[in-house]
Amino acid sequence: MNINNIFQKIIKKKIPSEIVYQNKKITAFKDISPKAPIHILIVPNKFIKNLNYINKKNICILSEMLYTSIKIAKKKKIHKSGYRIIINCNKNGCQKIPYLHIHLIGGKKLNNF
Template identity: 75%
Template structure:
């Protein structure tokens, strides 16, 4: 199974993951290698390789992903203490899986970079 298939199979629930939210547009689940106390990945249910593949047809998915990340931060009770949202793009940008995804990090004081 290649890397992008991992997210596709989580979305289809063929791979077990701790899903915190799912609807027709996105799926949000806990990262299996968390970088903070709370680390949730938010992925579109349609395949988009990375930010470079955002276009007029799929532009709305980014705002929806951000909107839902705020709702999830409130659900997880990290909205008052603070959180970080990250989108990596390509290898040098830190993207390990070639499938657009947003990282929601929080639950503790995060290091500055």
């Protein structure tokens, strides 16, 4: 893995981050600019630029990421009160970092949009 992206640096522990879960396929860590009391980013350990790059060979990573989101929501005790999962894609979708990631947000009443 060429370490040139902040998420890749976090995965490889080249920069400090509060990792809440990591396995061979994915890493989950606290967002440095949280939008709610619980704001976790879930990323694949193997680089995928965005949702448009999901294909038959790597589709299983989405299941792993979503399942991990559920596990973290339960661990953080927001699974009953509610939470939001967001995947931004490209500029108009507000994707700021060109690396596929899920935002798990909760811990308070979220605004409608």
